[in-house]
Amino acid sequence: MRFLTLLIWFLLSALYTKAQGSTAAVQKHLIYFTDKNDSPYTLEQPALYLSAKALERRSKQGIALSVRDLPVNPAYVSGLKAAGVNVLYTSRWFNAAVVQCLPEKLVELQALAFVKGSQQLNRLPANTKKGTQSIDSLKLGSVTFDASYFGPSFHQSNMLGIPELHAAGFQGEGITIAVFDAGFPGVNSISAFSHLYQNGLLKGTYDFVGNKASVYGHSQHGTSVLSTMAAYEPGRIVGTAPKANYYLFRTEDAATEHNIEEVNWLLAAEYADSAGVDVINSSLGYTLFDAPSYSYTYSELNGNTTIITRAADLAAATGMLVVTSAGNEGNKAWRYISAPADADSVLTVGAVDSLAVPALFSSVGPTADQRLKPDVVAMGQQVYVLSSSGALGRSSGTSFSGPIMAGMVACVWQARPKLTNMQLLELVRQLGSNYHNPNNTIGYGIPSYTRLVTGLEEEMAAGISITNPVATAPIVIRMDGKWQQEPALVKLYDASGKLLHSQQLAAQQAVHTLGIKPSRLKKGLYLCQVSTNSKTVTLRFIRL
Template structure:
């Protein structure tokens, strides 16, 4: 994964092909483990590539059809007769889930039963995926960093809150001004848990507008994802949060699928198998973009770890899964890893996968973050692919509070949201054409390296390259740029800051605060100021919704805020 502990992206290390794990010492008889059981073929399957509606949603079929991607035997489900043979063996093996792409099943059983399974003529091989059975316990909270100084157009900043710079840096604010906020695009987020997402005010539009369409928990089973580790909450907020005046993510109108694939209590290949299962779910559900802030390099003993040589896109199970996900028409966005200043140094799986976007981290000025992992992949491909703000990036906690943290974990969703909006704006592109368009117009497109890849992409630059006769303006042009702003919003007990449009500067102002009934509850005079930013104190206000009105002569502007 990708936080400040060994579990998180870049701070975990893996080594060796999944098949090699079968050579590790067998589990003690009677101890139930999870194993990946590979079948020999799909002979006799009742499914057909000519009838994909039996195993793919209409949206999934449409995504493939639009991109000219055929349904292949690889896409057919595992033969159900093979699954039945496994289930009927003595020892009561449990088939947890199956994999279409790998023609395999994740099976929970003890070592004696596993021997019976591998003896079946239909089985090619098996690999043990986990070696411990630990109870869930909360992982440490991410390290928070101090806020960065405000920069840029403050009226727009007042709307976006602390997310402003990370959104603006890749052109997402201009993308929103142009009307592309991810509407109609489906994004799947793979992570370790999403506590608080169903309660955070800035995330409520997801529920009010029915844009959280599915949840899957591949660790515990079932559909409850509002538990476990808050890393997923942090990451999805960077895309989906939508509370003007407090925080706006990069694709605040997209539709979401939340999947728990990571167990932070241990590091074993079972989590990569969970990633595979989630990717196949995303494919079948018709997802457009996968955002994954997870990474694998080293496992807990006795599972065998990866070496850098295995970061070739063809060895790690998550990398192989990510490659297939790209082949079936999804854009996979994966955090590159946080290993840049430690002994591993390089990208982790699945960031090494072919045909995906591996995301490096930069600061607000576009400088590479020291912790961001380097490329290339072990087979010499340029990695990472692109970069976004991951140093002092703003995300939300399960309580709904905004904080700043470090990690390619955060750069990944910031960029994934822009990718969704860019694809929305250019719906005739294929997934690979989306990646190519962003890559070819990024800040280092003419001189890519293994620090930031092709560099920092920008929505406007990429869009204008595709639409030279109808380009967008390079800067935001929405009415919010000349609106009255106020932050923080919601407000606490401290001072507030007014962000004045040009027509209210340089003259004395009258400020009034009206409650929800329209009654004036506070009033004051403000001295003339040429500054765009003026601190004010509203006095003691009861909790609730208010309107702040600022006027000068016949010019009057209002902004709504919430007192907490």
């Protein structure tokens, strides 16, 4: 109880009192402190501000505590309050506080000896939406399918090898996922989520927009996002990680777009860190904001500039794996990924359709500093999700490919618990269908986890590759010396498992051209099994 009490104090600092008679002149600001000197909190007593699970996560990954982990100096917070301002939150990673005050009061705060600087976080009443964010529209309708374990949601999971993971006993048990979104109405009443409450898997909720515990209102976007991971109603919908632990955090105000929402994300990430979360799923992205908030340019998506991107990298530095949607700007003027998808330590997820063809709306890379993004892709077009009423429907957006991937990542981490978050991120890339030829449309491609659960990870670096993607040029397999020692048999299958082509490959040859023309193949994902007397590997490619 002592930890929980302190955690609430550190993250909320002071209970929010809604300003009476506020005007546009009363705005929110991020006040940066000069240091953390003379604080009662030390690195020698981390249990005062981090949970046992958070400390365990750091210990397992060899991450040392740093001054950044310390809470802000309480004396500085008291100094702000003494100056007559409303302190809403504090951030230990940014060593800052969020305050609400008039412009003349801000000038007074900036003159305080312990204040380093400030940043405006406009949060004004606004009816006109000018910004962009990765919030997707939900199109519902009645759907009838034959009963099976996953129901209509089978294909979006099967594309990533989720059935094999679940069959092997990896459904996310022991892994904790924090979901950052715009609201979760109906989650506490929909039958497909009842197992979260019955089995104690829902570990906590908080609304950082409204400063309250309940998140069961506002946009149903979060409900739909959560359903792709956590829903459990066999025969209708089963998420990719139905047995994981969950925290639900509202950080996005869907009605407006201001920089304060980036700080909400930061605060939620710090909360997640303190509580011992393993994976963060964020189906939110920011580029433009409502005036007078500051909007970003593409040149600022360099992994080091935006508030939310810096927060995402700091979250990764604590050992959490941050999974973020790439954005839905691919067929718009912006085109590129949004923040925090530009962060260098997060897993950025784009979208494909059911045939593994890149979705036109999926945002593309590179980042402004020319790093490859997205990292990987999953099904994000016409995905089966639940609405706030519990109705099953289909929706499109990287907002759904992201959490589908996050659930799978949780299962893989359960299967390989010794991995660090960065090792896990790289493993996901290596498992991609496009690993040997990544690009800024699908990144490393669609990860497949069958080899992981059968203990064949080593084959990802075994020295064999195939042309990927394929358009009109011949399909070529390249082998290193180890593979050249024996003759090999190649079998080409479509995504349904139908054998399309079989061919013998001679030994002592580095390059082999398959005797089937790409023009004979329909667009979609294909599997190419290569076998010798001593080893077998399955390569994947996409026919564009």
